[in-house]
Amino acid sequence: MNTELDSFAVLILAAGRGARMHSGKPKVLQSLLEEPVVYYPLKAVQDAGLKHISAVVGYGGGQVEAYLEKEWPEAGVIWQREQQGTAHAVMAAREWWEKFKHVMVISGDVPLIQADTLSDLVDKHLRTDPKCSFISFLLDDPSGYGRVVRLADGGVRIIEDRDAIEEELAIHEINSGVYIFETESLSAVIEKIGRANTLGEYNITDAVALIGETEGDVNIVVSDDRSELLGVNTPNDLAVTAEILNRRIIGCHMRNGLKCMDPRTTWIGPRVSLEPDVFIEPGVQIWGKSSIASRVRIGAYSLLRDVTIGQGAVLFGPSVASDSVIGKDAVIGPFAVLRGKAEVDDSAKVGRFVEVKKSKIGTGSKVPHLSYIGDAVIGEGTNIGAGTVTCNYNGKNKNRTIIGDRCFVGSDTMFVAPVSMGDDAHTAAGSVVTKDVPPGALAISRPRQDNIANWSGRVTIEGKEKKDDEGN
Ligand code: UD1
Numbered sequence: 001m002n003t004e005l006d007s008f009a010v011l012i013l014a015a016g017r018g019a020r021m022h023s024g025k026p027k028v029l030q031s032l033l034e035e036p037v038v039y040y041p042l043k044a045v046q047d048a049g050l051k052h053i054s055a056v057v058g059y060g061g062g063q064v065e066a067y068l069e070k071e072w073p074e075a076g077v078i079w080q081r082e083q084q085g086t087a088h089a090v091m092a093a094r095e096w097w098e099k100f101k102h103v104m105v106i107s108g109d110v111p112l113i114q115a116d117t118l119s120d121l122v123d124k125h126l127r128t129d130p131k132c133s134f135i136s137f138l139l140d141d142p143s144g145y146g147r148v149v150r151l152a153d154g155g156v157r158i159i160e161d162r163d164a165i166e167e168e169l170a171i172h173e174i175n176s177g178v179y180i181f182e183t184e185s186l187s188a189v190i191e192k193i194g195r196a197n198t199l200g201e202y203n204i205t206d207a208v209a210l211i212g213e214t215e216g217d218v219n220i221v222v223s224d225d226r227s228e229l230l231g232v233n234t235p236n237d238l239a240v241t242a243e244i245l246n247r248r249i250i251g252c253h254m255r256n257g258l259k260c261m262d263p264r265t266t267w268i269g270p271r272v273s274l275e276p277d278v279f280i281e282p283g284v285q286i287w288g289k290s291s292i293a294s295r296v297r298i299g300a301y302s303l304l305r306d307v308t309i310g311q312g313a314v315l316f317g318p319s320v321a322s323d324s325v326i327g328k329d330a331v332i333g334p335f336a337v338l339r340g341k342a343e344v345d346d347s348a349k350v351g352r353f354v355e356v357k358k359s360k361i362g363t364g365s366k367v368p369h370l371s372y373i374g375d376a377v378i379g380e381g382t383n384i385g386a387g388t389v390t391c392n393y394n395g396k397n398k399n400r401t402i403i404g405d406r407c408f409v410g411s412d413t414m415f416v417a418p419v420s421m422g423d424d425a426h427t428a429a430g431s432v433v434t435k436d437v438p439p440g441a442l443a444i445s446r447p448r449q450d451n452i453a454n455w456s457g458r459v460t461i462e463g464k465e466k467k468d469d470e471g472n
């Protein structure tokens, strides 16, 4: 099987503008569960074991190319400078796919397609050995799609919605936009495709009829999953497909042990990995390449992106964490914000209204309330009092604060960075620390308190008599 897959090229059509999105961003880069639309067909193709993949780019092609180079370096990029239709896009890549025996052509805007469906198409194609195969499916409302017209002589033709006559419009079997062609046959017909249609475009759908007429058999694989081949053309399609994908992803995690209180309000991206026995409260969003270990609990309305969370950690919601690592049995939130490579080590605590940016909180250390910790390293077993701030920015540069192990930082300490504090050191509450604190020392830096006796005797509070006058 593997050697046979090696004879397949896969061409992903991703050059179209997607005018119906009303966006400067090309359609295939529109966000679906925080991944570009084109991520999904690429992933399905890859999961089906197909290796020779290229994408045709055009509209906003620089952006698409940049994404592909970063996230799919193994995929090739072929330019279609002017977008004159799907056959024109396939033509632009001709030199590349002609090196293979078969070419699978798939639209970049069918994100619900699954690897199994592509494998099934490949298997059937190899078994029946036609010149062309494509997937069709049945929709109650076929409007907008190309209709599959099965002719009396056994032939087949695909007619676009905008070009169809009334009887054709009544057909519910539609073209999915996923095809396999024998490259020899496709080469033989591709230049014969004309543009005598409403939009004046070259349509790859015409290759199907031409191959049937002159090259040999066309095999239609009718899919029984109606949702899997929905195309994404409008903002409404984005919302509908996002919901279907999300349900599919959460369903899959639940089969592996996820406990999700409210799947309808929970959103999980396709690259998130969850170990069994994670518990998620309502309204949670988890995106990017996040990885969450077993027995983690994620509190309501938390938003996580590109985070790694160790076993048994608890996040009280709502909390926000991005690009950060949370250790085993750590306790976070509620109302905590972790960002910019924050690292909270095992059993550490980042509590209520605490923001941690690009800092490490050592094992067992605690920042329980109302603090900003930025560009800092905190050792192990240290306690940071409420309201502590690392003053990391002097208007020009970001500076670091280093705090040792087993320190006790009094409430409302300001660390004016760059500054450090040795192991076992203390600060007095309300101190402004501008000089390094040696190990074991107490830093106290605040005005001394004067108590003025009988003060209350000297002030008059409006509406009240002087206390002295009351005679006590
Ligand atoms: C296409 C099919 C239609 C099918 C539907 C399924 C054609 C003519 N029609 O229609 O039969 O039912 O998909 O979803 O193929 N593209 C390019 N270059 C171009 C034009 C388009 O790369 O010059 C790309 C687009 O980015 C898109 C794909 O080709 O990913 C399909 O184009 P789109 O305009 O979305 O075609 P549909 O009208 O959806």
Ligand code: CA
Binding pocket: 107, 109, 231, 232, 233
């Ligand atoms: Ca489309």
